[in-house]
Amino acid sequence: MVNPIAFHWAQTPRIVFGAGSIRTLGSSCTNFGDKVLVLTGSSSLVNSSHWEGITYQFRQEKCVMAHAIIAREPNPKMIDNIVSTYRSEKISCVVAIGGGSVLDAGKAVSAMLKHPEPVKRYLEGVGDKQPKGKKLPFIAVPTTAGTGSEGTKNAVLSEVGTDGFKKSLRHDAFVPNLALIDPELMLSCPPELTASSGMDAFTQLLEAYVSTKRSGMTDALAWEGLQYLAQGLEKAYHDGTDLQARSHMAYAALLSGIALANAGLGVVHGFASSIGGRIDIPHGTLCGTLMGIANRITLKKLLDQNPHSEVVKKYAAVGQLFSQEENRFGMYYANALIDLMEEYTYDFSLPRLSKFGLREGDISQIVSNTGQKNHPVELTTTEMELILRRRL
Numbered sequence: 001m002v003n004p005i006a007f008h009w010a011q012t013p014r015i016v017f018g019a020g021s022i023r024t025l026g027s028s029c030t031n032f033g034d035k036v037l038v039l040t041g042s043s044s045l046v047n048s049s050h051w052e053g054i055t056y057q058f059r060q061e062k063c064v065m066a067h068a069i070i071a072r073e074p075n076p077k078m079i080d081n082i083v084s085t086y087r088s089e090k091i092s093c094v095v096a097i098g099g100g101s102v103l104d105a106g107k108a109v110s111a112m113l114k115h116p117e118p119v120k121r122y123l124e125g126v127g128d129k130q131p132k133g134k135k136l137p138f139i140a141v142p143t144t145a146g147t148g149s150e151g152t153k154n155a156v157l158s159e160v161g162t163d164g165f166k167k168s169l170r171h172d173a174f175v176p177n178l179a180l181i182d183p184e185l186m187l188s189c190p191p192e193l194t195a196s197s198g199m200d201a202f203t204q205l206l207e208a209y210v211s212t213k214r215s216g217m218t219d220a221l222a223w224e225g226l227q228y229l230a231q232g233l234e235k236a237y238h239d240g241t242d243l244q245a246r247s248h249m250a251y252a253a254l255l256s257g258i259a260l261a262n263a264g265l266g267v268v269h270g271f272a273s274s275i276g277g278r279i280d281i282p283h284g285t286l287c288g289t290l291m292g293i294a295n296r297i298t299l300k301k302l303l304d305q306n307p308h309s310e311v312v313k314k315y316a317a318v319g320q321l322f323s324q325e326e327n328r329f330g331m332y333y334a335n336a337l338i339d340l341m342e343e344y345t346y347d348f349s350l351p352r353l354s355k356f357g358l359r360e361g362d363i364s365q366i367v368s369n370t371g372q373k374n375h376p377v378e379l380t381t382t383e384m385e386l387i388l389r390r391r392l
Helices: 022-029 049-060 078-088 100-112 191-210 215-236 243-263 267-276 283-305 312-322 329-345 360-368 381-390
Strands: 012-017 033-040 064-069 091-098 138-142 153-161 167-169 178-181
Touching: 012 022, 012 243, 022 049, 022 091, 022 178, 033 049, 033 100, 049 064, 064 078, 078 100, 078 153, 078 167, 091 100, 091 167, 100 138, 100 153, 100 283, 153 215, 167 191, 167 267, 178 243, 191 215, 191 267, 191 283, 191 312, 191 329, 215 243, 215 312, 267 360, 267 381, 283 312, 283 329, 283 381, 312 329, 360 381
Parallel strands: 012 178, 033 064, 033 091, 091 138, 138 178
Antiparallel strands: 153 167
């Protein structure tokens, strides 16, 4: 059993959760001033009925709105360009409305509007400077249920290429001032994005639940999130208009972000960092396509070492939660969980890595650059290479 008193807890934002909560955005922004910079994706929100309602709120509140588009996963140049454009505009608040990439970009922009150097100089493992912890007020409004970025202090930025990277801009002060989570914004999310973002949340919850850095509090949040994800993921994928399923997934994703911020993550997110800097692949797709095989190999090694360990029991508990079967042995449930993850991989048509340009010749270098921090068992180079080859 984990020690219930030996842990540290990261700051969380003020959270407003519920269908229709987007209608409070305008008044929330005016708490900080009368000029807002709104970041969105390239088209889906702007072309929806929600956009008219959002812009109407700003007009009603006499709040001037500037608008910037995040068309893909953010890179340092993208952030620097937006900051350069708006640094002298006396922006009072930054709002990001979109998926994880948009939220990360908004988090970075809100911070860098208060920092003088290019953002790359402040990235962990890349830059030579520490962020000062200053930022403009920031409101995160997710439109997908995946990364949980609305609840965390880091913004992930990447440069893709042979010498690429995927690294975080991170500081306790960069947690959003407000996470405004309205499941109604997720009703139009297409099935493929619902699946990939949902598998990202699933990965985060499970990796936090079995992390070597876990605590009683992270276990409680991860388990709560897994319960709601088990009820919502398939339903949201097959019927995107199911508001209850969308609500369950939005809640699970939020909890996954808070859990990961405090328990850390495992080898799948280690791969997400090393692969995400080498090829242009959506983060949720990458996590989803690796989740099944990575956990199969992990569970096998755990069983070889100690089939009665606490982590094996945790796999079994999650397997029983998802299977909803009774009167089976623990190993049945643990294996059922792995089978379910691999079924999701195929049922959700999660693509293989080769579709995005990853090749056999890339595997060795990727593995050498992949961390296993907080993973419940140390995998060998051969085992990690096998994970990638099975999904190449």
